[in-house]
Amino acid sequence: MTALTRRNVLSAAAATAATAVGPATLPEAAAAEAEDMQLFVTLSAAITGIDAKILAPAVDPIDIKRQYFKVASTDLAFCQILKITKDAPNPAAAADRVMNNPEPAVKYLGRSIILAWYSGCWYKPETLRAYNSPNPPPPPVNPDKVISPAAYTQGWMWRVAQTHPMGYSEWRFGYWATDPPPLDDFIGKHA
């Protein structure tokens, strides 16, 4: 698979089929890629509970979403979850349809994506599924890998706890003696 087709997993394929004139041209591919990313961010915000404007801000120098998109897009069910998101009437419905999907491949990929955003680690969908099987492996549930140093420092589980990743304080001396800002300041107001 080329990088182009991998990134444009859903929209490019659709565009190609609609026009039926061979491979998408570069501007079309870029637009398709942007749409895929938009769908990914929409779904990610809905399933993580983090406001999309904070999860993937318009000005996004770290651009961590691209790393998660890339690792998630290696999964065969990735195309399906983008399609479900596209077809859903709203983000909340998309989240429900993915996370309660009768197809385990879809549901567990959804869980892997949440955990990527939360922990910066990639937990393989099949690992998460195995722990829900009749004969689960012994704990703990280990991730396949840390997606990147930046992924660790962008982990949302820390912000949901109203703090910072261990080893990545954005605060000043003595902050620990006073209450943190409210949760909404960290994760935004979720619709």
Place this chain on the structure above:
Amino acid sequence: MCAQRIIDPDVVIVGSGPAGALIAKQLGLAGRKVLILEAGDRLPPSINSYMERFLNATAKVPESPYQPDLFTDGNLTDPATVNAGRPTVLTLSPNGGFGAWQDPKQAYLIQKGPLAFASTYERVNAGTTRHWLGTSLRFVPNDFEMKTKYNRFVDWPINYSVLEPWYGAAEHEIGVSANVQQQGYLGITFEPNYSYPMPGIPESLVDHAVEKAMPTLKVDGYGLQNIDWTITPTPAARNSQPYQSRRVCAGNTNCIPICPIQAKYDASVTLADAFRTGNVDVMYRCVASQVVVDANGKIAGIDFIRYDTIDGPPVERGQVKAKLYVIAGNAIETPRLLLMSKNGGRTPDGVANRAGLVGKYLMDHPLYLAWALAPEPIWGYRGPLSTSGIEICRDGEFRRYRGAFRIEIGNEGWNFPIGDPYTTTVDLVDGLNDSGLNRDKEALYGSALTTALNNGLSRQFRLGFLVEQSPEDSNSVTLSDKCTDHLGLPRPQIRYDLSDYTKEGFAAAKATASAIFKAMNAAEFTSPPAPDDPTSFEWHTFEGPPGQNVRIKYYGAGHLVGTHRMGTDRSNSVVDDKQRSWNHDNLYLVGCGSFPTVATANPTLTLAALALRTADHIVKNFPP
């Protein structure tokens, strides 16, 4: 030849950890030429390379930022393949699987049991201060007089008043933040007008939550009925203001494994000062392999093996000579070196070992860990890993029959006990309940997930009890006769157990933890260990079912103590009160290995005080 800039040293020091570094600096300031042999690597140009290793590690254990790498091709690195190996907490698992504690292909230490020695160390520039917490407590006076006061163990050959000025010097040398008026408990005294070099670190909200419960705390039995419970801010070698070119703590909550901004002291600070004297140099990747004794019983040199790459072949075998030698490995590597030093059969039991005590009385602060959920948010995962403790229970008549303890209040939620926030996050997303916080095993997403996770993580906290371990001659470091490192040197072999005295300390710790949680109206989540956990034992408690034992887990505190104990004469000890070998006038064995008893305080400050006292003795007694 390797680049040895100090050609004719007065003193050779083995080990660049805190003891070696502090002595090197003082000797360098006094004009002595010092050469340090360090088994591990130099400090990288920027600690970002350590940080990157930490950030990329799936298991962010204390050893994770440092080399040798813990993993090779997805498996734990075989310790036989590296030149300067060291233990890791990943090899404390039951036998037969990943991290098996007695598998020499995974575990560096050859553990003979019956229980596992659970503490680890680093062999690298600055030694284990690379991953220490920074806690800098003084011992209490009775800690030096266990025999006199409680008819237990032995007295130290020096008492608190001898060490008092050296504690002050050590606190200034390593840069400790604390307020004198909060530290004078259980007989601890300070010199007139003394003040710590920096003001104390603010207490955390977790500390305050524990503090609020102190007036109502009652512990039945264990000699704790009449304690006037209170919490005490912990003196820490961590900056509360600029000092020694170090930055002010930003509360990264990551003192172990690594402070990303070096607000915490480590021995590289002292080493840098030492190098600036112009009299001190270090040879890295040089493993001392023998302490050479001449026909008159004097130390004549240190044999070393130098390597270029972590798992590569030796590139040089040499010997360094000086007038005086200081071994500052740690309480495992120092006796290992002494026992390896057979001098062609002339010292068959090793060097400095005429009393047969080298390697004996290995101790730790085996740690009891208890965790709970506060009734309301107390905001863990913020600030230094610990900012306060309960110290008032470190001494009392109960030490006649059980180990004392201090209590460390943790600021990192359930990170230490269960690897949170990972475990609870995975539980809530994947519908599991390893944490105990997802009893209905719901798989959550969206705002239900953020609400549940916030509710759990914001209320988590833990208490760590550093239990006083009795010195036992059967707890020992010897040499493996089968297993070697990549240089062909025998690996350390450990025999380790907990005595009834120590186990009864755990029973008291367990009861105290539960009483504190009850007084806080917090829900306890401490989970029992598996029966085959090599860091657990069965013991009876007052609270348990009558006639039935409970299984209790212990952790390592990272405190390696007691294998070349100091004493009053050559028959009962390895070194004198200046840490000088009874058997060899020009040999000093320094570090926590010199402690005759472990008491309850994290040991590094006392190590530092002893090191400065030894340096002073050397300067005064060995003219250049």
